[in-house]
Amino acid sequence: MTSQLPWPSWMLIPAAWPACRRLASRCLEIAAGHELPPTLMLVGEAGLGREALAVDLAAGLAVHGGPPAGCNCPGCDRVRRGVHPDVEIVTLEPKKGDGSIDQTREPRRGVHPDVEIVTPETKRSDISIDQTRELIGRLDRRPYEGQRRVVVFSSCQTPPLNTEAATTLLKTLEEPPGHVTFLLLAANPNRVLPTIQSRSVQVRVPLPGHAETAELVAAACGTDPAQSTALLQACHGHPAVALATGDPSLLATAEHLEALLPAALAGDGAALLRTAQLIQRAPEALTLAVATLLREAASAPVEDAERVLAAAAALVAAERRRAALRLDHETAVLGALTPFAAGRL
Numbered sequence: 001m002t003s004q005l006p007w008p009s010w011m012l013i014p015a016a017w018p019a020c021r022r023l024a025s026r027c028l029e030i031a032a033g034h035e036l037p038p039t040l041m042l043v044g045e046a047g048l049g050r051e052a053l054a055v056d057l058a059a060g061l062a063v064h065g066g067p068p069a070g071c072n073c074p075g076c077d078r079v080r081r082g083v084h085p086d087v088e089i090v091t092l093e094p095k096k097g098d099g100s101i102d103q104t105r106e107p108r109r110g111v112h113p114d115v116e117i118v119t120p121e122t123k124r125s126d127i128s129i130d131q132t133r134e135l136i137g138r139l140d141r142r143p144y145e146g147q148r149r150v151v152v153f154s155s156c157q158t159p160p161l162n163t164e165a166a167t168t169l170l171k172t173l174e175e176p177p178g179h180v181t182f183l184l185l186a187a188n189p190n191r192v193l194p195t196i197q198s199r200s201v202q203v204r205v206p207l208p209g210h211a212e213t214a215e216l217v218a219a220a221c222g223t224d225p226a227q228s229t230a231l232l233q234a235c236h237g238h239p240a241v242a243l244a245t246g247d248p249s250l251l252a253t254a255e256h257l258e259a260l261l262p263a264a265l266a267g268d269g270a271a272l273l274r275t276a277q278l279i280q281r282a283p284e285a286l287t288l289a290v291a292t293l294l295r296e297a298a299s300a301p302v303e304d305a306e307r308v309l310a311a312a313a314a315l316v317a318a319e320r321r322r323a324a325l326r327l328d329h330e331t332a333v334l335g336a337l338t339p340f341a342a343g344r345l
């Protein structure tokens with residue numbers, strides 16, 4: 001059966017990672033002793049374990065009121081498919097009036113939820129006060145069939161959790177019904193309103209090891225293990241870049257940039273133009289271009305390193321200006337790198 005979770009299935013892989021499994025087991029043991037705080041903030045990058053941990057905890061809490069983590073009974077399986085009545089996931093809703101969205105479909109493979117789902121055409125850009133009020137109105141009810149009710153917020157950062165919604169939620173977090181556990185997801189707790197922060201106990205989701213990250217990139221991007229490792233290297237060890245695009249062609253893009261950028265900085269106008277066009281077609285390649293230049297700078301002779309670093313900085317600055325001035329990527333990249341290619345810097 002197709003999952004109704006708002007996340008692609010690869011995002012649940014980290015639940016099987018030893019560090020995540022240990023953390024889930026520990027939390028569920030504490031829950032069995034009735035000492036788990038009612039609101040946990042699961043802190044970590046999207047796709048790197050926080051969603052998997054939330055689903056695993058939700059299954060244990062709702063179905064068993066505690067251990068085991070990673071259980072495969074029919075109840076826990078229903079939590080993992082997003083169809084258990086005692087587990088609710090609050091996320092960005094489809095825009096009203098758009099009946100064309102198939103909620104049951106698996107999200108596009110490999111795409112970071114905060115990138116793909118938050119598109120103006122399909123989803124609201126915030127978690128609204130109405131959504132939060134409706135949820136809170138339901139929370140007084142006892143669990144339908146399990147031990148507890150669990151509410152997962154796919155992000156408790158503001159935005160997307162709008163300020164009014166956060167204020168409404170806060171009243172419930174201050175006096176939560178005894179049968180409810182809240183799991184709030186956040187990449188950066190500094191972007192969570194202090195009032196929400198102060199009502200939550202932060203749980204840091206353990207970072208994956210290299211092999212685990214490669215496994216995740218392979219599942220998300222449909223690459224084989226060797227390609228995943230190469231893709232991660234191309235992204236300068238930032239799995240979020242690979243996962244955000246979910247696109248194995250990013251590896252080919254990275255290889256092109258490795259060849260094009262040194263040529264462009266050496267004054268090859270055609271290479272410069274191709275670099276700009278490549279970033280125009282695939283804007284995420286900008287991050288790769290900066291990573292490539294930083295790597296080049298690290299291995300360049302001292303007299304060149306400064307110039308290569310300055311080119312990387314120019315690209316970053318140009319991207320900031322581009323966003324503010326609404327320029328296209330090609331214009332911004334050409335503007336940033338032309339002085340270097342022309343030998344003026």
Ligand SMILES: [Zn+2]
Pocket residue numbers: 063064071072073074075076077
């Ligand atoms: Zn179970």
